[in-house]
Structures are given as structure tokens and as C-alpha cells.
Amino acid sequence: MKPMLTVIGLMSGTSLDGVDAAIIHTDGERIAGFGPDISLPYTAALRQRARGILDHAPTLSPDDPELKAVEYAITRRHIDAVRQLQALVPDIDLIGFHGQTILHAPQRRQTWQIGDAGLLSRATGVAVIHDFRSADVAAGGEGAPLVPWFHAALLHDVPGPVAVLNIGGVANVTFIDADNTIHACDTGPGNALLDDWAMRHTGTACDVDGGLARAGTVNRAIVEQLLADPYFARPAPKSLDRQSFATALDQVAACTPADGAATLAAFTIEAVRRTPLPARPARWYVCGGGRHNPVLMQGLQAALGAPVEAVDRLGWNGDALEAQCFGFLAARSARGLPLSAPTITGGPDGLSGGRLTCAGLMPVPSWIHATSGRRS
Numbered sequence: 236m237k238p239m240l241t242v243i244g245l246m247s248g249t250s251l252d253g254v255d256a257a258i259i260h261t262d263g264e265r266i267a268g269f270g271p272d273i274s275l276p277y278t279a280a281l282r283q284r285a286r287g288i289l290d291h292a293p294t295l296s297p298d299d300p301e302l303k304a305v306e307y308a309i310t311r312r313h314i315d316a317v318r319q320l321q322a323l324v325p326d327i328d329l330i331g332f333h334g335q336t337i338l339h340a341p342q343r344r345q346t347w348q349i350g351d352a353g354l355l356s357r358a359t360g361v362a363v364i365h366d367f368r369s370a371d372v373a374a375g376g377e378g379a380p381l382v383p384w385f386h387a388a389l390l391h392d393v394p395g396p397v398a399v400l401n402i403g404g405v406a407n408v409t410f411i412d413a414d415n416t417i418h419a420c421d422t423g424p425g426n427a428l429l430d431d432w433a434m435r436h437t438g439t440a441c442d443v444d445g446g447l448a449r450a451g452t453v454n455r456a457i458v459e460q461l462l463a464d465p466y467f468a469r470p471a472p473k474s475l476d477r478q479s480f481a482t483a484l485d486q487v488a489a490c491t492p493a494d495g496a497a498t499l500a501a502f503t504i505e506a507v508r509r510t511p512l513p514a515r516p517a518r519w520y521v522c523g524g525g526r527h528n529p530v531l532m533q534g535l536q537a538a539l540g541a542p543v544e545a546v547d548r549l550g551w552n553g554d555a556l557e558a559q560c561f562g563f564l565a566a567r568s569a570r571g572l573p574l575s576a577p578t579i580t581g582g583p584d585g586l587s588g589g590r591l592t593c594a595g596l597m598p599v600p601s602w603i604h605a606t607s608g609r610r611s
């Protein structure tokens with residue numbers, strides 16, 4: 236076994252804003268350090284086409300020509316990101332490629348991330364681990380969130396109970412108890428509803444710095460209606476699709492743009508507050524793009540009754556964290572280590588995941604664990 240791997244992690248999240256790529260030095264348990272990271276945005280046209288695919292994913296054939304074209308364009312963007320990092324750090328052992336989630340329905344044993352791992356491996360000359368969620372979903376787990384093992388590795392010297400909250404398109408929490416048990420789930424909406432609302436009313440991709448929400452008044456009755464969704468009464472583990480609460484936009488449709496934004500921001504915040512956790516976190520650390528929105532951060536601080544800070548305060552890189560995570564998970568997969576757990580996704584104890592793709596005649600690296608998925 237090679238002791239420490241140099242891995243590029245790639246994440247393109249539910250916000251559909253682009254590709255984050257980051258280098259991590261890890262054996263899948265310890266983190267020896269991080270290398271450079273970059274973000275390559277999707278063009279507005281690609282973002283719109285990806286959104287079209289996401290909106291129609293439940294009825295799409297895997298051979299749909301537009302799906303294939305968008306998958307190709309997204310893969311090319313990932314190849315560009317990897318090549319830029321390879322120009323800085325040529326000796327890369329492995330790539331962890333999340334792909335673009337277009338559908339997540341674990342109750343139907345379905346989770347769908349698009350992206351061509353074979354093309355990525357051929358174009359970069361590096362072995363790729365991808366399809367991180369399917370094994371857990373096939374075994375009855377939620378398949379998400381998968382970031383908790385990484386948060387736990389980073390938090391090893393931070394005493395629990397502590398929570399890490401990721402506010403991406405969807406929001407998810409990792410909770411580490413005083414005895415180091417890891418619990419997790421998706422809390423509810425993150426920025427996705429706010430993004431869609433801002434696009435509808437201002438033509439901008441998000442409510443920049445919470446400007447719209449700050450000018451509005453929260454409609455508490457609508458927030459309560461939104462929180463009546465059965466998802467919030469379910470115990471963890473549980474996970475969401477980007478579109479799980481898409482009808483919320485209809486429920487705020489009669490609000491002014493500012494009041495609608497304020498109400499959707501309050502929905503995100505209140506969903507976090509009501510998330511069933513085994514104990515109250517002594518501190519909350521926030522990552523994901525939502526930590527740049529002061530309305531969300533101040534609202535969380537007021538609602539949670541404990542200090543709320545951006546993860547950057549811990550010295551973490553809050554923008555590269557998810558990409559680093561999929562590098563870390565690729566190293567775990569290469570070693571056959573678990574990616575999930577009963578208290579994280581509800582999947583079986585000890586289950587690894589991910590699939591290995593080594594394109595063409597590339598030899599399978601000797602340090603790849605025999606159970607780390609099939610070669611394609």
C-alpha cells in the first residue's frame with residue numbers, strides 16, 4: 236500500500252455553478268495536507284442546459300441525446316480543471332470524480348450522477364474513482380450525505396458535540412458527539428430555492444450577500460406551511476433531491492421579491508434548527524456558498540443558541556472543502572474503507588463504495604484494494 240496518495244477531488248454541486256477541483260494528500264484516514272484548488276464555473280448556457288436535464292431527469296432515458304451532450308460538456312469542464320491542477324502538481328495518483336447529480340431518490344433506490352469517468356481517465360492519464368453513492372443506495376442507505384467521514388477526519392482534535400453545516404443547493408449537517416460518533420443528514424433547503432427566486436425576480440444567479448432577503452419581512456405562516464412537509468418529521472438518516480421543495484416557490488409566489496427571499500431564507504434556517512440531532516452542538520461551523528450570505532449566517536446565529544462560525548475560522552478552505560472531500564473518499568474507496576455508516580446514511584456498517592475506471596491499457600495501481608469496485 237502506498238502510504239499517502241496525492242488525489243484530485245472533483246465536485247460539481249447541486250447549485251450547478253461549476254466544478255470545484257482540489258488536491259489532497261491522504262491515505263483515506265489521515266490528511267497529510269492540501270495542494271492547490273480551483274473553481275471553473277459553468278457557462279450560463281451550460282448551467283441552463285444542465286438545469287433542463289435536472290428538471291426532466293425522472294423521465295429521461297440514459298441514452299437521451301441532450302443528456303449525453305450535457306454529460307460530455309460537463310466532463311470536458313472537469314478535464315480542464317484536472318489539467319490545470321496537473322500543470323501545478325504533475326504527479327497525481329488518483330482522481331475522485333463525484334459527477335453532477337441530476338436525480339436523487341433513494342426511496343426508489345435511485346441516485347444519478349452524470350459524467351464520463353472513462354473519458355476523464357483517458358484525457359488525464361489518471362485512474363478515476365466515481366459513482367460514490369450507488370453502493371450505499373443499493374444496500375438501502377440514503378447515499379447522502381457522504382462528507383461526514385471527511386469532516387470527522389478534519390475535526391479530530393476539536394472536542395464534540397460539534398456540528399458542521401454545509402449550505403449548498405441543499406443543506407446537510409455532520410454532527411460529532413462527545414463520544415466521537417458521527418451522525419448526519421440533509422437538513423432541508425440550502426440556497427437552491429433562494430437562487431431560483433433571485434433568478435426569477437432579479438435575473439441574478441443568487442441573492443448576492445442576502446441583499447434581497449435583508450430588505451424583506453419573513454412570512455411566518457408560510458414558513459410553518461413549508462415546514463409541514465413530512466420530511467421534517469422524519470428521523471435521520473435522511474437525504475434530499477435538489478428539487479425536493481421546488482413547490483415552495485409557488486407558496487411564496489404572492490410575496491414581494493424581498494419578502495419571498497426573506498421567507499425562503501427563514502425556511503432554510505428554521506429547517507436547520509429543527510433537524511433531529513442526538514444532542515445540542517456546542518458550536519456550529521458552516522461551509523458551502525451559503526456561508527457568504529450574511530442573512531443566513533445571522534439568522535442561524537440567532538436561531539441555534541450556540542456560536543455559529545464559518546469553517547474558515549478553523550483554518551479550513553470553505554470553498555474547496557467538498558472537492559477535497561471527494562479526493563479523500565476516493566482514497567478511502569481505493570483502500571476499501573467505508574464511505575458511509577448506519578448513523579450517516581442508514582446504509583450497512585463497513586460498506587465501501589465508488590467504482591474504479593482506468594482507461595485503456597493503464598495498469599490498475601498496486602495500492603488499489605481488491606474490493607474497490609470494478610474496472611471499466
Ligand SMILES: Nc1ncnc2c1ncn2[C@@H]1O[C@H](COP(=O)(O)OP(=O)(O)OP(=O)(O)O)[C@@H](O)[C@H]1O
Pocket residue numbers: 247248249250251252401402403404405406425426427429430440441442443444445522523524525527528557
Ligand atoms: N455572496 C453570496 N451571497 C449569497 N449567496 C451566495 C454568495 N456566494 C455564494 N452563494 C450561494 O452559494 C451557492 C453555491 O454554493 P456551493 O458551491 O456550496 O453549492 P454546491 O456545492 O453546488 O451545492 P451542494 O453542496 O448542495 O452540492 C450559490 O448558488 C449561492 O446561492
Ligand SMILES: CC(=O)N[C@H]1[C@@H]2OC[C@@H](O2)[C@@H](O)[C@@H]1O[C@H](C)C(=O)O
Pocket residue numbers: 248249336338339346378379380381382383401403404405406407421474475557
Ligand atoms: C445526491 C447529492 O448529490 N446530494 C448532495 C446535495 O448537496 C448537499 C446535500 O445534497 C448532500 O447530501 C450531497 O452532497 C454532499 C457533498 C455530501 O454527499 O455530503
